[in-house]
Amino acid sequence: xxxxxxxxxxxxxxxxxxxxxxxxxxxxxxxxxxxxxxxxxxxxxxxxxxxxxxxxxxxxxxxxxxxxxxxxxxxxxxxxxxxxxxxxxxxxxxxxxxxxxxxxxxxxxxxxxxxxxxxxxxxxxxxxxxxxxxxxxxxxxxxxxxxxxxxxxxxxxxxxxxxxxxxxxxxxxxxxxxxxxxxxxxxxxxxxxxxxxxxxxxxxxxxxxxxxxxxxxxxxxxxxxxxxxxxxxxxxxxxxxxxxxxxxxxxxxxxxxxxxxxxxxxxxxxxxxxxxxxxxxxxxxxxxxxxxxxxxxxxxxxxxxxxxxxxxxxxxxxxxxxxxxxxxxxxxxxxxxxxxxxxxxxxxxxxxxxxxxxxxxxxxxxxxxxxxxxxxxxxxxxxxxxxxxxxxxxxxxxxxxxxxxxxxxxxxxxxxxxxxxxxxxxxxxxxxxxxxxxxxxxxxxxxx
Amino acid sequence: xxxxxxxxxxxxxxxxxxxxxxxxxxxxxxxxxxxxxxxxxxxxxxxxxxxxxxxxxxxxxxxxxxxxxxxxxxxxxxxxxxxxxxxxxxxxxxxxxxxxxxxxxxxxxxxxxxxxxxxxxxxxxxxxxxxxxxxxxxxxxxxxxxxxxxxxxxxxxxxxxxxxxxxxxxxxxxxxxxxxxxxxxxxxxxxxxxxxxxxxxxxxxxxxxxxxxxxxxxxxxxxxxxxxxxxxxxxxxxxxxxxxxxxxxxxxxxxxxxxxxxxxxxxxxxxxxxxxxxxxxxxxxxxxxxxxxxxxxxxxxxxxxxxxxxxxxxxxxxxxxxxxxxxxxxxxxxxxxxxxxxxxxxxxxxxxxxxxxxxxxxxxxxxxxxxxxxxxxxxxxxxxxxxxxxx
Numbered sequence: 001x002x003x004x005x006x007x008x009x010x011x012x013x014x015x016x017x018x019x020x021x022x023x024x025x026x027x028x029x030x031x032x033x034x035x036x037x038x039x040x041x042x043x044x045x046x047x048x049x050x051x052x053x054x055x056x057x058x059x060x061x062x063x064x065x066x067x068x069x070x071x072x073x074x075x076x077x078x079x080x081x082x083x084x085x086x087x088x089x090x091x092x093x094x095x096x097x098x099x100x101x102x103x104x105x106x107x108x109x110x111x112x113x114x115x116x117x118x119x120x121x122x123x124x125x126x127x128x129x130x131x132x133x134x135x136x137x138x139x140x141x142x143x144x145x146x147x148x149x150x151x152x153x154x155x156x157x158x159x160x161x162x163x164x165x166x167x168x169x170x171x172x173x174x175x176x177x178x179x180x181x182x183x184x185x186x187x188x189x190x191x192x193x194x195x196x197x198x199x200x201x202x203x204x205x206x207x208x209x210x211x212x213x214x215x216x217x218x219x220x221x222x223x224x225x226x227x228x229x230x231x232x233x234x235x236x237x238x239x240x241x242x243x244x245x246x247x248x249x250x251x252x253x254x255x256x257x258x259x260x261x262x263x264x265x266x267x268x269x270x271x272x273x274x275x276x277x278x279x280x281x282x283x284x285x286x287x288x289x290x291x292x293x294x295x296x297x298x299x300x301x302x303x304x305x306x307x308x309x310x311x312x313x314x315x316x317x318x319x320x321x322x323x324x325x326x327x328x329x330x331x332x333x334x335x336x337x338x339x340x341x342x343x344x345x346x347x348x349x350x351x352x353x354x355x356x357x358x359x360x361x362x363x364x365x366x367x368x369x370x371x372x373x374x375x376x377x378x379x380x381x382x383x384x385x386x387x388x389x390x391x392x393x394x395x396x397x398x399x400x401x402x403x404x405x406x407x408x409x410x411x412x413x414x415x416x417x418x419x420x421x422x423x424x425x426x427x428x429x430x431x432x433x434x435x436x437x438x439x440x441x442x443x444x445x446x447x448x
Numbered sequence: 449x450x451x452x453x454x455x456x457x458x459x460x461x462x463x464x465x466x467x468x469x470x471x472x473x474x475x476x477x478x479x480x481x482x483x484x485x486x487x488x489x490x491x492x493x494x495x496x497x498x499x500x501x502x503x504x505x506x507x508x509x510x511x512x513x514x515x516x517x518x519x520x521x522x523x524x525x526x527x528x529x530x531x532x533x534x535x536x537x538x539x540x541x542x543x544x545x546x547x548x549x550x551x552x553x554x555x556x557x558x559x560x561x562x563x564x565x566x567x568x569x570x571x572x573x574x575x576x577x578x579x580x581x582x583x584x585x586x587x588x589x590x591x592x593x594x595x596x597x598x599x600x601x602x603x604x605x606x607x608x609x610x611x612x613x614x615x616x617x618x619x620x621x622x623x624x625x626x627x628x629x630x631x632x633x634x635x636x637x638x639x640x641x642x643x644x645x646x647x648x649x650x651x652x653x654x655x656x657x658x659x660x661x662x663x664x665x666x667x668x669x670x671x672x673x674x675x676x677x678x679x680x681x682x683x684x685x686x687x688x689x690x691x692x693x694x695x696x697x698x699x700x701x702x703x704x705x706x707x708x709x710x711x712x713x714x715x716x717x718x719x720x721x722x723x724x725x726x727x728x729x730x731x732x733x734x735x736x737x738x739x740x741x742x743x744x745x746x747x748x749x750x751x752x753x754x755x756x757x758x759x760x761x762x763x764x765x766x767x768x769x770x771x772x773x774x775x776x777x778x779x780x781x782x783x784x785x786x787x788x789x790x791x792x793x794x795x796x797x798x799x800x801x802x803x804x805x806x807x808x809x810x811x812x813x814x815x816x817x818x819x820x821x822x823x824x825x826x827x828x829x830x831x832x833x834x835x836x837x838x839x
Contacts, residue, residue, distance in 0.1 A: 233835060348497070369484070372475075421493055
């Protein structure tokens with residue numbers, strides 16, 4: 001029996017437009033992209049040029065600091081464009097699929113025959129290594145590091161997040177293979193967290209070779225960072241790795257089939273989405289292929305969830321780690337006397353300053369800021385949505401001040417942006433808290 | 449309609465417009481009428497809670513309303529009583545209204561004027577923090593305070609107490625209390641004594657103006673019950689615990705009626721705007737020291753009656769709970785509140801020359817709140833360090 005951890009702090013956002021459990025679209029690969037910007041701490045070195053033909057699994061770019069670490073094309077076709085931004089920063093490598101579905105074949109040995117070194121080489125060579133993220137800081141895992149353990153959350157609490165029991169129901173064997181592979185990388189074991197309320201109902205409790213944990217509570221209880229904080233918090237000098245469950249399946253598929261196959265079932269959801277449901281897509285799919293879900297009006301298309309996803313636009317691409325697209329109306333309207341309206345029945349607030357806490361309904365949330373930016377004033381709102389042993393306000397202020405010692409003391413190693421996203425959501429001063437944490441992390445990485 | 453007006457004048461105030469230097473002020477007025485059309489920014493959450501500071505602060509103002517309305521009536525009631533005028537209800541309200549309006553005008557014109565100017569200079573949006581401070585100040589000063597003194601006190605509180613630290617959210621001391629403290633220490637003759645708490649009384653005494661029913665003054669020469677801080681003294685002044693609770697006694701406009709303040713407390717607690725921990729622990733602290741006082745024979749006033757007297761209730765509900773100047777950590781709030789209550793009653797018991805301890809208790813604890821927080825946060829830091837060693 002696994003231990004059960006009950007979290008009280010947090011918030012399940014009552015946002016309308018949850019995806020219905022059916023696959024309504026199968027996207028055959030057309031234009032896809034791999035975006036170096038998805039990978040923190042990585043400096044890309046381009047390995048292809050426009051017009052090159054590639055297969056699924058052909059390296060597109062590698063990490064300058066670790067040339068063995070390659071990032072592969074998810075489809076076969078030709079390199080359509082190399083997109084660069086300011087100072088020639090590499091933003092994306094686009095591949096136009098040719099429909100031949102050719103893939104680089106790898107000789108896959110038995111998982112049990114590989115030691116840590118062999119497994120690391122295998123994952124690096126196949127382009128699967130970037131599936132592993134490293135804490136502190138949420139960078140791509142460092143192949144040289146000795147992780148204390150590997151953590152996987154099998155519980156998706158993100159607003160409108162994909163239901164993994166549904167999207168991964170045919171991938172159980174692949175997930176098992178993925179877990180076995182990850183188990184070769186660490187002596188600390190692979191930890192898997194399940195939702196307590198659905199423990200027995202979930203197929204995932206049949207997996208073997210993992211240390212189970214059960215979590216109960218509102219978002220961010222499903223965030224792997226929060227789970228680590230309760231299972232085995234990260235101390236100075238320690239390193240842990242995390243993998244998201246859909247990517248464990250991708251790793252497993254490689255060992256079962258010998259090819260790089262990063263297809264996934266994603267949730268397309270949100271208050272503005274047409275017929276919110278699931279779609280089977282290649283990795284890095286172009287949003288244009290999902291246009292059936294998007295209304296004509298002014299909407300924001302987010303790769304990831306509404307709290308910490310990236311707005312990519314109607315011709316953007318799905319992020320490497322994402323298995324969800326959120327569609328929101330742009331809130332660029334004025335609201336007369338909104339702040340003084342006693343009811344404001346169309347908007348949700350976690351604060352009891354509005355009567356929203358009396359209503360049980362889902363809200364058509366949009367992207368309006370609902371106020372102007374102010375200095376920090378309220379001090380008890382952040383704590384209520386961060387179920388970690390951390391004083392959030394003090395951590396934010398240490399990041400703002402750029403005080404490295406304080407940041408370290410107050411727990412910067414234990415959080416990434418997604419863990420404090422709810423703090424930003426509830427902030428009555430409308431402060432960009434994820435940006436503060438991001439800049440804090442970047443400063444730490446630069447100075448260390 | 450209003451929207452059209454703002455749309456029409458916006459270019460004038462935007463960058464490149466004739467009055468672009470007044471942008472902050474324009475923005476303050478526009479956002480008062482309309483929640484702006486700004487959308488969430490890149491790299492942040494894409495949706496946001498609909499609560500903002502305007503909403504939270506207007507709730508504090510609403511919570512202050514019962515105390516203000518009662519205080520307006522009470523101004524007239526006290527005046528009528530002392531001068532033996534035998535006024536009716538509306539006459540009393542009118543008197544109080546006429547007395548309080550200039551104080552509000554001064555408080556807001558001077559205070560907001562400085563806030564606007566300062567926001568303008570920094571190019572920030574105008575913060576709403578002063579709406580509450582400016583609303584509290586007239587409630588805690590003697591109603592006959594000379595207007596120029598009030599103006600100076602407000603200017604001092606806003607400039608020295610707030611803007612030099614960086615404005616709303618950065619100040620160490622509660623600005624409203626700072627204004628009162630400034631008045632108290634700079635112009636003690638206008639701020640203490642028996643006659644200042646009844647409108648018109650001081651002037652009448654000084655000018656020797658004859659008034660109807662002059663004999664009443666003898667029975668009421670002690671203005672606030674705190675000047676008679678013993679059971680005998682209270683009953684001699686004709687003040688019962690019920691009077692203290694109801695608030696039909698002389699005193700600063702907002703602070704006399706515990707029942708009106710409790711209404712405000714109810715609003716603040718139901719909406720979660722103020723910390724129940726601070727209120728609760730402040731009451732506990734006051735009860736504790738009040739109980740010690742009676743146990744050791746320092747006073748014969750039962751500890752619960754201390755809660756009804758003077759500015760304790762008002763300070764606990766509206767000023768100790770100021771989120772900027774109070775302790776920021778949840779554990780810290782218990783300590784901070786308890787010490788405020790305890791210090792307030794301690795000052796009351798041992799300093800006959802200065803019976804009202806709430807103002808100084810809060811200002812002192814404002815000063816020490818960061819220290820309390822420092823130790824609470826250090827405990828968390830040490831826990832983290834210890835964890836690293838044991839693993």
